[in-house]
Amino acid sequence: MASARQIAANRKNARKSTGPRTRAGKQRASRNAHRHGLSTQTDDGENCEAVESLVRRIAHGSTDQDLLHWAAVAARAHLELARIRQVKCDIVGRMARFGALDKAALFRNRAAAMRHLKSLFNKPLSKLKPVDPSSIPSEAEREAEAVQRLLPELRKLNRYEARAYAGRDRALCEVSLRVSKRDSQLD
Amino acid sequence: MNSLINNDPGLAAIYEENLLVSDSQWRHTALRNAILEQLKPRDFIEHMWAAEIIQGEWETLQLRRFKSLIVTSARRPALENLLHLLLQNARTGDIDDLADRFFSNKGVRRKIGAILRDFGLTEANIDAEAFRQSLSDLAEINRRLAELGSRRDRILQRLEDHRAGLAAPTYLDQGEGNDRELRHENGGD
Numbered sequence: 001m002a003s004a005r006q007i008a009a010n011r012k013n014a015r016k017s018t019g020p021r022t023r024a025g026k027q028r029a030s031r032n033a034h035r036h037g038l039s040t041q042t043d044d045g046e047n048c049e050a051v052e053s054l055v056r057r058i059a060h061g062s063t064d065q066d067l068l069h070w071a072a073v074a075a076r077a078h079l080e081l082a083r084i085r086q087v088k089c090d091i092v093g094r095m096a097r098f099g100a101l102d103k104a105a106l107f108r109n110r111a112a113a114m115r116h117l118k119s120l121f122n123k124p125l126s127k128l129k130p131v132d133p134s135s136i137p138s139e140a141e142r143e144a145e146a147v148q149r150l151l152p153e154l155r156k157l158n159r160y161e162a163r164a165y166a167g168r169d170r171a172l173c174e175v176s177l178r179v180s181k182r183d184s185q186l187d
Numbered sequence: 188m189n190s191l192i193n194n195d196p197g198l199a200a201i202y203e204e205n206l207l208v209s210d211s212q213w214r215h216t217a218l219r220n221a222i223l224e225q226l227k228p229r230d231f232i233e234h235m236w237a238a239e240i241i242q243g244e245w246e247t248l249q250l251r252r253f254k255s256l257i258v259t260s261a262r263r264p265a266l267e268n269l270l271h272l273l274l275q276n277a278r279t280g281d282i283d284d285l286a287d288r289f290f291s292n293k294g295v296r297r298k299i300g301a302i303l304r305d306f307g308l309t310e311a312n313i314d315a316e317a318f319r320q321s322l323s324d325l326a327e328i329n330r331r332l333a334e335l336g337s338r339r340d341r342i343l344q345r346l347e348d349h350r351a352g353l354a355a356p357t358y359l360d361q362g363e364g365n366d367r368e369l370r371h372e373n374g375g376d
Contacts, residue, residue, distance in 0.1 A: 082203070140252065
């Protein structure tokens with residue numbers, strides 16, 4: 001713990017600083033408040049409206065500022081949870097459908113891809129093997145394979161989800177506590 | 188309960204489901220109704236907890252289905268691996284062909300059955316090998332299943348406390364609840 005003298009010295013020294021001077025430093029400092037990934041809060045109009053609507057329902061008409069605060073925390077965490085779950089569902093669906101999340105680099109360049117396509121078109125049709133229907137995986141099998149391949153990504157998303165879940169859980173408990181206190185006072 | 192949810196946009200948003208293409212909407216609705224019938228949520232907070240339980244139970248069912256599909260799809264590479272061990276002098280192309288046709292051709296299946304018997308093995312050994320090859324993926328899924336189970340139990344406790352007016356501030360159980368979940372998620376103790 002810094003002493004009062006140290007704190008005063010720190011403040012005095014800090015006043016001498018005028019922030020980053022170089023272009024690289026300014027650029028780096030401009031990203032100080034940047035948050036990445038799913039923890040980014042989107043404050044667009046639609047989101048604010050959804051938060052307000054949820055707060056009203058969770059608080060159940062209460063005007064207690066403390067209760068409203070926790071209701072807002074729960075509402076934001078709930079929307080974050082919904083967003084993370086939507087992302088999980090989307091990436092599993094995309095992987096099952098396309099077999100990859102990013103553009104696969106199958107060929108070194110465009111010319112190589114064109115050569116491969118030309119060779120396919122020039123091949124006589126009789127040489128193509130008929131497809132065995134039993135070898136075509138079902139939708140469920142494709143999704144299972146997608147989940148298997150996406151396990152590392154899903155683990156990261158689950159970590160985000162657990163954080164949002166814990167935040168909402170705590171907030172809902174605080175709301176529940178205040179509601180029961182209010183109800184017992186009314187009784 | 189269906190009409191209550193459908194007529195209330197707030198509740199509909201809480202119970203909004205994220206289904207995969209292979210998921211059955213009918214089954215999801217049946218599960219939701221069965222859980223709501225048991226819990227009978229009384230206010231919005233209880234509806235949020237009920238929706239969380241439904242979400243967790245649905246994910247549990249999905250993951251159990253995926254576990255069995257992952258082991259099934261590992262049967263082909265498992266058979267290939269066994270055949271490589273048993274027929275060390277055979278060409279890789281022949282083994283691949285045998286492994287491919289095992290699942291679609293009865294004659295090949297009988298032939299491979301005979302090879303396995305010669306070495307004191309059965310088709311159950313293919314399943315065992317498939318399970319062994321999928322172990323790390325299954326362990327990952329099992330971790331998630333355990334987490335979902337403990338989350339469900341905790342929500343049921345919250346619901347009970349809420350109804351009895353016994354809700355406690357979470358700092359009292361944070362060390363045992365949420366933190367444990369995060370530690371578990373991070374692969375810790």
